[in-house]
Amino acid sequence: MIQKKVCMVGLFGTGKTSLVQQFVHSIFSVKYHSTVGVxxxxxxxxxxxTPVTLVLWDLAGRDAAQDIPASYLRGSHAILFVVDGxxxxxxxxxxxxxxxxxxxxxxxxxxxxxxxxDLAEQWVLGQREEAAxxxxxxxxxxxxxxxxxxxxxxxxxxxxxxxxxxxSAS
Amino acid sequence: MPDGRTTPPDYLGLAGEYDPTxxxxxxxxxxxLGEERRQLAALQQRVxxxxxxxxxxxxxxxxxxxxxxxxxxxxxxxxAPTMESAISESVRRNPREIATAIxxxxxxxxxxxxxxxxxxxxxxxxxxxxxxxxxxxxAWRLEAWRTGTPYAQIVxxxxxxxxxxxxxxxxxxxxxxLGHAASPDLKSSNADLISxxxxxxxxxxxxxxxxxxxxxxxxxxxxxxxxxxxxxxxxVLAAVVRGQPPDxxxxxxxxxxxxxxxxxxxxxxxxxxxxAPFEAARPxxxxxxxxxxSHDRPRAARPRLAWLRWAVxxxxxxxxxxxxxxxxxxxWANAVARLEAExxxxxxxxxxxxxxxxxxxLKDPLAAQPAVxxxxxxxxxxxxxxxxxxxxxxxxxxxVARARQALAVPATVTLRLGxxxxxxxxxxxLGWVARADGLSLLPPGFSVLxxxxxxxxxxxxxxxxxxxxxxxLVLFEVGSALxxxxxxxxxxxxxxxxxxxxxxxxxxxYRADLALYGRTDSTGSDALNQTLSQSRVEAVSGVLVxxxxxxxxxxxxxxxxxxxxxxxxxxxQARLNRSVAFQxxxxxxxxx
Numbered sequence: 001m002i003q004k005k006v007c008m009v010g011l012f013g014t015g016k017t018s019l020v021q022q023f024v025h026s027i028f029s030v031k032y033h034s035t036v037g038v039x040x041x042x043x044x045x046x047x048x049x050t051p052v053t054l055v056l057w058d059l060a061g062r063d064a065a066q067d068i069p070a071s072y073l074r075g076s077h078a079i080l081f082v083v084d085g086x087x088x089x090x091x092x093x094x095x096x097x098x099x100x101x102x103x104x105x106x107x108x109x110x111x112x113x114x115x116x117x118d119l120a121e122q123w124v125l126g127q128r129e130e131a132a133x134x135x136x137x138x139x140x141x142x143x144x145x146x147x148x149x150x151x152x153x154x155x156x157x158x159x160x161x162x163x164x165x166x167x168s169a170s
Numbered sequence: 171m172p173d174g175r176t177t178p179p180d181y182l183g184l185a186g187e188y189d190p191t192x193x194x195x196x197x198x199x200x201x202x203l204g205e206e207r208r209q210l211a212a213l214q215q216r217v218x219x220x221x222x223x224x225x226x227x228x229x230x231x232x233x234x235x236x237x238x239x240x241x242x243x244x245x246x247x248x249x250a251p252t253m254e255s256a257i258s259e260s261v262r263r264n265p266r267e268i269a270t271a272i273x274x275x276x277x278x279x280x281x282x283x284x285x286x287x288x289x290x291x292x293x294x295x296x297x298x299x300x301x302x303x304x305x306x307x308x309a310w311r312l313e314a315w316r317t318g319t320p321y322a323q324i325v326x327x328x329x330x331x332x333x334x335x336x337x338x339x340x341x342x343x344x345x346x347x348l349g350h351a352a353s354p355d356l357k358s359s360n361a362d363l364i365s366x367x368x369x370x371x372x373x374x375x376x377x378x379x380x381x382x383x384x385x386x387x388x389x390x391x392x393x394x395x396x397x398x399x400x401x402x403x404x405x406v407l408a409a410v411v412r413g414q415p416p417d418x419x420x421x422x423x424x425x426x427x428x429x430x431x432x433x434x435x436x437x438x439x440x441x442x443x444x445x446a447p448f449e450a451a452r453p454x455x456x457x458x459x460x461x462x463x464s465h466d467r468p469r470a471a472r473p474r475l476a477w478l479r480w481a482v483x484x485x486x487x488x489x490x491x492x493x494x495x496x497x498x499x500x501x502w503a504n505a506v507a508r509l510e511a512e513x514x515x516x517x518x519x520x521x522x523x524x525x526x527x528x529x530x531x532l533k534d535p536l537a538a539q540p541a542v543x544x545x546x547x548x549x550x551x552x553x554x555x556x557x558x559x560x561x562x563x564x565x566x567x568x569x570v571a572r573a574r575q576a577l578a579v580p581a582t583v584t585l586r587l588g589x590x591x592x593x594x595x596x597x598x599x600l601g602w603v604a605r606a607d608g609l610s611l612l613p614p615g616f617s618v619l620x621x622x623x624x625x626x627x628x629x630x631x632x633x634x635x636x637x638x639x640x641x642x643l644v645l646f647e648v649g650s651a652l653x654x655x656x657x658x659x660x661x662x663x664x665x666x667x668x669x670x671x672x673x674x675x676x677x678x679x680y681r682a683d684l685a686l687y688g689r690t691d692s693t694g695s696d697a698l699n700q701t702l703s704q705s706r707v708e709a710v711s712g713v714l715v716x717x718x719x720x721x722x723x724x725x726x727x728x729x730x731x732x733x734x735x736x737x738x739x740x741x742x743q744a745r746l747n748r749s750v751a752f753q754x755x756x757x758x759x760x761x762x
Contacts, residue, residue, distance in 0.1 A: 003362060003443045005344040027360050028367065036374045040345075040366035052443075055346060055362050057370070071373035075343030077443060162443070 003053045004162040006043075007073050007105070009097050010082035011090045012061030015115045018145035019082060023152065024056060033060040038072050045159040052159045062097070073104035077162040080154060081112045085142070086122040091129060109161035110138070113154055117142040332413030333461040335395075338365050339430065339451060340406040341441060345369030348405060348441075348448040351455035368408050372399065388420075402427045404438040409458055419458075426454045502527070505544055512538055513565035515558075526553045533558035536571045562614055569615030576613040577606055583624055591618040597625040600678040600756070607679075607758075626756050632674045635667045636754040639684070644710050644750045648691070651705035653713055661710065664752070665717035672723070675756050684719070685753040686710055688728040689735065691744035696730060703728035710750045725755075 008016045017030060017039070024041035032039040043054040057076070062068050073079070079101050084090040094112065101110070112133060114125060133140055139157070143150035199207075238245045261268050310328060314321040335356055339349035345368070350361035375387040390397050398409045400423040407427040411419065430451050431438070437447035505527070506520050514537025519530040527549070529540065540558070541551045562572075566587045573585060573592055583596040592615075594606070603621050612619060628636060642664050644657050653661070668684055675682045688703035688710075707726035715721050735751070737743030 001445070003346045003445065005346055005366075005443075025360075025363075027363055032367075036367075036370055038367075038370045038374075040363050040370065042360075042362055053362060055344075055366050057345075057366065069373060069377050071377055072370060074373075075341070075345065077344070 001051055001053055002163070003055055004077040004159065005057060005075055006054045006078045006080060006158055006162075007057045007059055007076045007101070008080045008082060009059055009068060009073070009101060010061055010115075011084070011087075011093055011097075012063035012066075013087070014061060014082045014084040014090050015145050016058055016061065016082045019113065019115055019143060019151060020056060020058065021145070022148060023155070033058070037066070037069055043155055045155050047156070047159050047163050050163065052163060054155060054159060062093075068097070068100060070100065070104040073101050076101070076105040076108055078108055078158045079105065079110040080158060081110060082115050083112060083125075085114045085116050085125050086119050088124050091125060094133075109158060111154055111158055111161075112138050112140050113143045113150070114140060115143050115145065117149060118144040118146045329463045330413045331462045332411050332415045332419070334409050334411050334415075334419070334459050336410040337455045337458045338368065338406075338408040338410075339448065339455055340365040340369055340408060342369075342401065342404055342406050344443070346443060346445070348445045349451050349455050351452060351459055353459060353461075365408075368397070368399065369406065372401070372406070398423060400424050400427050402431050404431055404434075407455075407458075413462075416462075419460075422458060426458060429454060501547070501549060505547055505549055508543060508547060509540055512540075512543060514538070514563040514568045515540060516561070516563075526555055529554075529556040529558075531558055532561040534563040534565075534568050535560055536568050536575065537563065564615050566615075569613075572613050572615060573619075577609070577619075578602070579606075582627075587616060590616050591620050592616040593623065594619065594621045595623040597627050600626045600628060600675065600680055603758075604678040604680070626678075626680060626758075628756065629674070632671055635671045635674070636756075638667050639664055639671070639752050639754055642752055643746070644706075645745065646706055646748045646750075648748065649694070649702065651702060651709050653709050658713060661713045662717055665714050665719050668714075668719055668723075668754075671754060676759070679759050680756050681723075681759045683723050683725055683755040683757065684714075685725045685727055685755055687733075687751040687753065688726065689733075689747040689749055689751070690731055691747050692731050692734070693744070700728060700730040703730050706748075706750050 008020070010016050017033070020041060020043070024043045026039070026041040028039045028041075030039065037060040039058045039060075041056045041058060043056055045052045045054055057072055059068055059072055060066060081094060081097060081101075083094055098110070101108075114130075117123075130140055141150050141154050141157070143154060145151075235245060257268070306328075310324045311321060313319075314324045317324075333353070336350065336352040338347060338361060340346070341348050345366045347361045347365035350365075371390075372387050388399050388401075390399075394412050396411045396413075396415055398411060398415060398420055400407045400409075400420065405427065407423050407430070409415075409419070409423055434448060434451060440447075502522050506517065509515050509520075509529070510517055514534030516532040517529060518532065519528070521528045527544075533540070540556055541554060544554065545551050569587055570585045570592070573579065579585060579594070580596075580598050580602060583594050583598050586593045586595070592612075598606075598621075603624050603626055606619055606621055609619065642660060644653065644661065646652070647654070668682065671682045686707045688705075688707035690699040690702045690706075692699075694702075704726070707728050711721065711724050711726055714724060731747070735743070735746045735749070737746045
């Protein structure tokens with residue numbers, strides 16, 4: 001069984017944990033975020049008949065008091081950046097986070113989840129922002145923790161990318 | 171030879187014309203030996219080619235082997251039978267060589283197996299003893315019953331020193347699990363999550379306390395669990411231990427981790443999430459799963475009065491042993507004293523060891539058997555080791571016994587030792603007394619044998635004669651001392667019998683005397699009767715002397731009316747007492 005380490009990175013309150021909660025196997029409680037700064041879950045994905053286990057490192061959201069520990073990002077096979085579509089600053093700091101991730105984990109496949117897509121009326125991101133990301137070669141996906149939309153697709157895409165990218169040697 | 175060339179002997183008379191390089195000679199050689207020369211050349215070529223091939227193969231062989239071994243297992247398969255037979259041949263020829271070679275491998279393995287077996291045995295015995303007879307054992311049974319847990323698990327819970335329940339092999343960089351081994355009773359399918367968390371925690375601690383690579387979290391404890399983390403450059407080995415892990419466990423983890431790094435260097439380099447190549451490391455992980463129970467638990471952990479449990483039986487046992495020892499010692503002392511008191515036994519050395527009584531000494535052949543004496547004391551004589559040298563004892567009882575045996579003393583004679591004289595008393599045949607008196611050499615222990623108090627017992631024929639003589643009674647008329655004519659015949663046969671008695675006793679050195687008792691009836695005066703009885707004795711003596719009995723053998727004893735014979739009535743009594751009666755006296759012939 002191939003296993004891949006996937007880090008979920010985002011600012012505090014972007015809904016990372018809620019996003020995956022219903023989709024993953026977890027044995028640790030949410031309080032790990034405030035203690036250790038990470039909570040680890042598992043997600044089984046099937047990529048064209050190849051079972052892949054994603055070990056999800058749900059990193060505590062960055063805020064003013066707490067930085068994301070670079071060591072947690074080390075060795076990641078893929079990174080899921082989570083942005084809160086209703087909070088502009090979560091988008092603004094994305095590039096900073098991406099830089100941090102690249103420094104720690106190198107060039108690995110990544111996906112930006114534009115979360116809380118169900119809150120359409122509070123949505124602050126427009127075409128311009130999305131286009132800017134796409135221009136950087138970023139892959140985007142709208143997700144909703146509430147409805148579950150886009151979540152499976154995000155994991156499937158990440159799993160596929162890890163297999164294609166680094167899985168060929170194994 | 172100065173030019174190194176050989177000149178053949180001149181068989182053909184060609185001396186002077188012989189030149190091996192000339193064309194004619196070459197032709198001749200071709201004609202004569204052409205075919206053989208070509209064969210020779212071909213052979214030479216083959217030989218050279220062979221040695222050249224061998225050299226080339228020698229050059230290429232190591233590389234070829236390495237190459238092929240890397241490609242597939244064909245080489246190993248092809249070589250296996252040869253290797254096997256080579257080894258068995260080597261063992262057959264010189265087993266010592268192989269034994270020496272594999273000893274370093276076998277020795278530790280055997281030692282380990284033995285040690286483990288012994289440890290398990292000791293531990294199970296200890297636990298069985300400890301738990302069967304203790305209050306704790308009962309309490310645990312109660313706990314098992316109360317909680318519905320198997321007793322074995324309760325024992326494990328309490329007796330456990332430590333138990334490695336899970337071992338994780340974790341990829342250092344990604345935190346992904348490479349391998350996991352767990353006790354069979356633990357069902358955990360979250361190795362990936364735990365591995366990740368362990369890595370995260372490691373990172374967290376390192377980051378939080380600003381430690382460098384070499385300062386990583388190695389141990390942390392939660393309740394009864396301790397997690398030992400051994401980190402290597404490529405992988406981390408984490409062991410979840412219940413109880414108190416010893417330092418040796420950490421060293422064991424280090425050792426296993428190093429082995430893994432060595433064996434799986436290539437797999438680490440290629441790792442991209444697939445743990446399959448590390449499946450081979452599972453035995454190394456499983457080796458780390460070990461359970462150690464409290465057969466060597468510190469004493470302080472035991473209840474304070476636990477020693478009582480041992481002390482009471484020990485004191486009882488000690489007391490019993492002391493009692494046995496005391497009894498044994500007393501029995502031994504008794505035995506020695508008894509043997510020492512026994513006449514004819516002298517103990518030179520007496521020693522007691524476990525189950526054996528050892529005696530060395532002297533023993534008179536006539537003394538009692540020591541083994542019989544000891545058996546009489548109730549001693550077990552199977553462990554008796556005794557050696558007795560014979561000697562002659564001068565103890566009175568043994569002197570008497572020896573004399574009795576040497577002199578064939580009749581049972582009717584008793585012997586008594588007084589000073590250096592052995593006194594014999596009782597009754598013995600004439601022959602024995604005569605023989606005893608005639609001995610010039612006496613057994614040791616006395617120098618004089620006194621048989622004077624031994625009554626001579628006549629042989630049967632002489633006894634018959636004596637009885638006949640003593641049955642006779644010569645009767646007289648009232649007031650008369652005249653031997654009646656009819657009594658003369660009686661006296662004649664009496665004289666004959668007495669002569670026979672005389673000659674019979676003389677052969678044993680004895681003398682027979684005949685006492686004649688003259689009596690009267692009670693009428694008349696005593697003086698008269700005395701005279702009358704004297705006259706009657708003399709009358710009978712006269713008859714006997716005339717019949718050939720020497721007068722000095724006859725002793726007249728006129729009794730008068732004294733010591734009368736008794737009869738049925740006064741008339742008969744008076745008649746019986748008007749008589750002369752006879753008594754034979756056999757005495758030793760006085761020494762001449």
